Amino acid sequence: xxxxxxxxxxxxxxxxxxxxxxxxxxxxxxxxxxxxxxxxxxxxxxxxxxxxxxxxxxxxxxxxxxxxxxxxxxxxxxxxxxxxxxxxxxxxxxxxxxxxxxxxxxxxxxxxxxxxxxxxxxxxxxxxxxxxxxxxxxxxxxxxxxxxxxxxxxxxxxxxxxxxxxxxxxxxxxxxxxxxxxxxxxxxxxxxxxxxxxxxxxxxxxxxxxxxxxxxxxx
Numbered sequence: 001x002x003x004x005x006x007x008x009x010x011x012x013x014x015x016x017x018x019x020x021x022x023x024x025x026x027x028x029x030x031x032x033x034x035x036x037x038x039x040x041x042x043x044x045x046x047x048x049x050x051x052x053x054x055x056x057x058x059x060x061x062x063x064x065x066x067x068x069x070x071x072x073x074x075x076x077x078x079x080x081x082x083x084x085x086x087x088x089x090x091x092x093x094x095x096x097x098x099x100x101x102x103x104x105x106x107x108x109x110x111x112x113x114x115x116x117x118x119x120x121x122x123x124x125x126x127x128x129x130x131x132x133x134x135x136x137x138x139x140x141x142x143x144x145x146x147x148x149x150x151x152x153x154x155x156x157x158x159x160x161x162x163x164x165x166x167x168x169x170x171x172x173x174x175x176x177x178x179x180x181x182x183x184x185x186x187x188x189x190x191x192x193x194x195x196x197x198x199x200x201x202x203x204x205x206x207x208x209x210x211x212x213x214x215x216x217x218x219x
Contacts, residue, residue, distance in 0.1 A: 001162070002211065003115045003178070005219045006169040009058060011103050011192060012050035019047055019106070028188055031073045037080030038182045038189075040137060041071040048192065055101055055194050059173075061216050064206065066101070067195040074111065074182060074189035081149040083116070085123050086176035087138030088195065090203055094125050094138040098177040098207040099196040103170065108187025110168035114161040115180040116142070121159060123179055142179045167191075173214075175207050 011019075023044075031039060045052065045068055055066050067088070074080065086097035104110065121142045128139045147153045167182075173196070182189070196210075197203045 003163045003175040003180075004113065004165045005173040005210075005214055005217075007058075007101070007171040007173065007217075007219070008169075009054065009101075009103070009171040010105055012048065012054065015048050015051055016106070023047070024106070024190070027071075027073055027190065032075060032188050034075055035078055036073070036075050037078035037184060038072060038074045038082055041073050043068050044071045044192065045069045051103070051192070052194065058217065059101060059196055062210060062213050063199065064099075064196050064209070065199055067197045067201065067203070070100075070193045070195065072189070072191040072193060074184045074191075076108070076184060076187050076189070079183045080181045081145060083121065083142040083145055083148070083179045083181045085118070085140040085179055086195075087125055087140040088203055089138060090201065094127060095203060096125070096140060096177040097195055097197075097203050098175065098205070099173060099210055100176050100193045101171060101173050101196060102167075102191050102193040104167045104172070104191060105170045106190040106192065107167070108189070109185035110166045111182045111184040111189055112164055112166050113174070113180055113182055114164040115175065115178050116159065117162050118178055120162070121179045173210060173219075177207060 088097045123140050123142050125140050
């Protein structure tokens with residue numbers, strides 16, 4: 001079963017250079033060396049208007065659109081204990097976000113993304129307030145995360161992932177409604193990630209729709 005569709009789409013070059021100049025140094029100062037494996041930094045929709053236009057032009061072929069653009073950061077050589085699925089609000093209720101189109105070209109090195117089936121690794125939807133490191137959000141964590149972070153269980157105690165791949169491509173459409181995590185390589189990680197929803201904003205059923213129509217992108 002496919003969880004990851006590689007693409008050749010790249011960030012708009014002017015927006016990319018502006019981000020590297022104006023925002024990346026502060027992010028590196030805040031997160032590099034902290035050991036944080038995967039941090040939801042916040043929404044950066046305003047910084048990438050041209051990139052969003054080109055993303056929408058592509059995903060409109062699938063009958064989808066972008067909902068918001070999220071920035072993720074991760075320290076070098078880190079493994080995120082936060083095995084999670086993605087959550088958003090829809091009709092004021094927390095629900096699963098099923099897919100993203102993510103840009104990986106700003107990362108200093110690729111990481112490995114691993115997925116589990118939620119039947120093997122159950123998940124719980126919760127709402128989390130803002131912290132020093134991330135915005136307020138709907139969070140969907142695997143139930144094992146606290147025990148894993150506290151050392152009460154080890155990675156080898158978990159069932160094996162059902163799929164894994166390296167994020168060594170410019171961009172990709174990826175599944176986000178099943179538990180997943182990132183093992184980052186030897187370089188600071190930045191991911192610019194576009195949430196994908198139907199035209200009316202509904203995130204539900206998006207991944208099955210993508211699987212059935214991905215051929216329209218020539219993938």
